[in-house]
Amino acid sequence: MAMGNGVKEMEEQMGREVSRERRKVTELSEDEVERYSRQIMLDSIGYEGQLRLRNARVCITGAGGLGSPIAMQLTAMGVGYIRLVDRDVVELSNLHRQMLYTDADIGKVKVEAAASRLKAINPSVDVEPLAVSINEGTADDVVKGCDLVIDGLDSIDARYALNDACVRAGIPYVYGGALGMLGSACTVLPGRSACIRCIFPELSDDEMPTCSIEGVHPSILYMVSAVQVSEAVRIITGQEPVLLNKLLYIDLNDLSFSTIDVSRNEHCICNGINRGKRVVATTTASGSIVFKVEELCGRDMGKRTFSITPKGILAIDLDAVARKASSLGFKEKSRGEMGITLVSDGRSFSVLRSGAAVVVGVESEDAALNLYNAMVEVKQ
Numbered sequence: 001m002a003m004g005n006g007v008k009e010m011e012e013q014m015g016r017e018v019s020r021e022r023r024k025v026t027e028l029s030e031d032e033v034e035r036y037s038r039q040i041m042l043d044s045i046g047y048e049g050q051l052r053l054r055n056a057r058v059c060i061t062g063a064g065g066l067g068s069p070i071a072m073q074l075t076a077m078g079v080g081y082i083r084l085v086d087r088d089v090v091e092l093s094n095l096h097r098q099m100l101y102t103d104a105d106i107g108k109v110k111v112e113a114a115a116s117r118l119k120a121i122n123p124s125v126d127v128e129p130l131a132v133s134i135n136e137g138t139a140d141d142v143v144k145g146c147d148l149v150i151d152g153l154d155s156i157d158a159r160y161a162l163n164d165a166c167v168r169a170g171i172p173y174v175y176g177g178a179l180g181m182l183g184s185a186c187t188v189l190p191g192r193s194a195c196i197r198c199i200f201p202e203l204s205d206d207e208m209p210t211c212s213i214e215g216v217h218p219s220i221l222y223m224v225s226a227v228q229v230s231e232a233v234r235i236i237t238g239q240e241p242v243l244l245n246k247l248l249y250i251d252l253n254d255l256s257f258s259t260i261d262v263s264r265n266e267h268c269i270c271n272g273i274n275r276g277k278r279v280v281a282t283t284t285a286s287g288s289i290v291f292k293v294e295e296l297c298g299r300d301m302g303k304r305t306f307s308i309t310p311k312g313i314l315a316i317d318l319d320a321v322a323r324k325a326s327s328l329g330f331k332e333k334s335r336g337e338m339g340i341t342l343v344s345d346g347r348s349f350s351v352l353r354s355g356a357a358v359v360v361g362v363e364s365e366d367a368a369l370n371l372y373n374a375m376v377e378v379k380q
């Protein structure tokens with residue numbers, strides 16, 4: 001229950017070792033050759049490329065508007081191992097664009113619902129759901145052991161943390177973003193091309209528009225995710241990605257695709273300055289765990305919504321949460337291995353085993369944190 005070494009906790013959560021040995025596949029079965037025949041025929045993939053896909057380990061961060069079509073495409077295409085990372089639960093307002101989920105999944109932990117759907121799409125793919133929030137304390141562990149990271153996140157802070165972790169570990173990183181009718185994408189090869197901080201050095205989540213204010217057209221998400229998948233497949237199969245030092249903009253209004261040239265910033269962390277710096281799980285002077293509380297887009301008809309993220313990965317006892325919640329008059333809406341959603345009086349409280357939570361329908365940050373403290377016992 002102690003706060004600490006993230007990987008150990010994460011291994012516990014997943015019930016197996018994150019960095020387990022790779023068993024390299026050197027031959028495709030007859031079934032595999034048939035299943036993937038239409039892409040094996042392509043010069044750009046071929047038998048060798050399919051083998052590389054089969055042996056690839058890909059981390060998809062975010063299982064929402066971009067992450068869900070990315071995960072479905074890469075699963076269907078036969079990527080051997082997919083680690084899917086998300087901190088959230090499925091909402092009714094996700095379903096118009098996130099086709100991984102159905103009505104029956106509302107309230108479930110996204111990655112848990114996604115894993116079973118992805119298994120159905122392609123049973124031979126090893127899908128590892130990771131229900132954690134990505135921040136500077138967790139990002140290094142999240143990307144560990146993967147060959148490639150694809151970004152389907154919706155927060156700038158999480159993106160910076162992910163970018164930095166990829167730069168430190170030298171892992172290729174395919175960025176994508178979409179909002180309204182517009183989308184963008186870019187590929188980062190650490191040490192070779194501009195990273196996200198080189199391109200967007202000073203963005204802040206407070207200044208960014210969000211889905212619940214701007215809306216988003218599902219088509220732009222599928223276009224951007226398709227571009228990201230194409231870049232990922234190029235990298236995995238040993239080809240040069242197209243979007244190195246190039247930022248692609250797609251405008252659904254006139255179906256225009258344009259790229260702008262970007263370049264590395266010599267003062268950026270990706271150029272070696274501050275490289276290796278890492279923020280670890282933080283504790284206060286009194287020894288209590290530090291939580292970050294952020295207001296998200298309003299949910300459930302505009303109710304105020306807050307995310308609570310420990311700076312590190314915890315191991316919460318969900319049975320204890322359920323008992324506590326029941327004594328506080330909450331009812332269980334959804335319960336899985338990785339998290340639980342509880343509701344009472346128009347409020348909704350979802351918490352993951354890793355300690356991250358989303359609270360809907362409270363008045364303030366303090367009220368969200370108070371509810372968290374009332375529900376969750378965090379042992380030191």
Ligand SMILES: [Zn+2]
Pocket residue numbers: 194195196197198199264265268269270271
């Ligand atoms: Zn950079």
